[in-house]
Amino acid sequence: MKIGVLTGGGDCPGLNAVIRAVVRKSLQNGHEVIGIREGWRGILEKNFMKLDRDSISGILHRGGTILGTSRTNIYKEKDGEARVKANMAENGIDAIVAIGGEDTLGIASKLSKAGVKVVGVPKTIDNDLNATDYTFGFDTAVNVATEAIDRLHTTAEAHNRVIVVEVMGRHAGWIAVHSGMAGGADMILVPEKPFNIEEVCDVLTKRHSSGKNFSIVVVSEGAKLQTDDIADKDGSFVLSSMKTDSFGHVRLGGIGNILAEEIEKRTGFETRATVLGHIQRGGSPTAFDRVLATRFGVFAAELVEKGKFGYMAALKGNEIVAVSLEQAVGELKTIDMDLYKVAETFFG
Ligand code: F6P
Secondary structure (H helix, E strand, O other): OEEEEEEOOOOOOOHHHHHHHHHHHHHHOOOEEEEEOOOHHHHHOOOEEEEOOOOOOOOOOOOOOOOOOOOOOHHHOOOHHHHHHHHHHHOOOOEEEEEEOHHHHHHHHHHHHOOOOEEEEEEOOOOOEOOOOOOEOHHHHHHHHHHHHHHHHHHHHHHOOEEEEEEOOOOOOHHHHHHHHHHOOOEEEOOOOOEOHHHHHHHHHHHHHOOOOOEEEEEEOOOOEOOOOOOOOOOOOOEEEEEEOOOOOEEEOOHHHHHHHHHHHHHOOOEEEEEOHHHHOOOOOOHHHHHHHHHHHHHHHHHHHHOOOOEEEEEEOOEEEEEEHHHHHHOEOOOOHHHHHHHHOOOO
16 A cells, blocks of 8 residues: 655644654555655645655654645645545555644545545644544643743742743643643633633732732633733634634734733733743654654554544543544544643632
8 A cells, every 4th residue: 555644734743753653654564655745735736755764764853744734725725625536546645644633634534534545643732632632742832831931930030020921722721721730820821711801910919919929820822801801802812913824713822912911001010921932832742742643653554554544543541542533623622621620729
């Protein structure tokens, strides 16, 4: 069999570890593997690269993806699905391993229903993909954010400041909750629980009047307001741009700065904002993510070997299992509110 591998959507530490695992296992199974460059765009444009033992050597620990990535939606392209099928046939590609999040795997799911042999591997630093306990890349992002919070703690304390740390998380606050808990944040704001700016300021004021002279507030980029005093009327995302990608997502970012200004204005505490941004996605994966990515990659190669198409490798407890792509992209996995309640114990 000739197996195509692609990486789509935002990059994520551990992508190369998955590619390496898919290639090594598939070669052992007696198959040929070809890299499809820059996500689904690569199959439309017939942009391929050789993937053999040599080309995947030395990539396990490297961030980014040797295949490149894009947010191309084939269903927004003219005759997209037909071109995917035709280009697969023309290049002798029998099956595709798609490594991606809800958008990339949403396409995989539709293609699978249309008869294309495809299996999925769950990727996103946001950890919001359904049907898997964790996605790879999330642990690395949480560790980067936690280290940043630790560093911000000492400077906040030295200057008697409030520091607002904006982390990624478009629809789900997993990174905020985990890094906020690990870093001892005094307040964590997530998309799942719209916040009230007055309440946030009250908590900080009480904390400062009880003897503390600094605070750390962690906010997800997609956090929403209950009221409309500093954001869109409906309390929705604070947008940094109205531009959307081919899946209709707007570019987020900016809530940290707006929140910092409001906190300073309302409480009188000197406040600064730090936006972690793409630092959370770059660089080497943690050991946890390398192992998870490797297990996912080997499992995906085995799904292909068994002819189990239309499925995704998923982590359930400590087991890697197969879940249908349809189930994986059916809905987003938002944060566990019980976990958030634990985090709330330490607010203020
Ligand atoms: O892939 C997920 C993610 O990192 C989100 O957390 C974030 O909102 C988005 O991607 C950023 O996308 P881009 O790389 O296009 O700026």
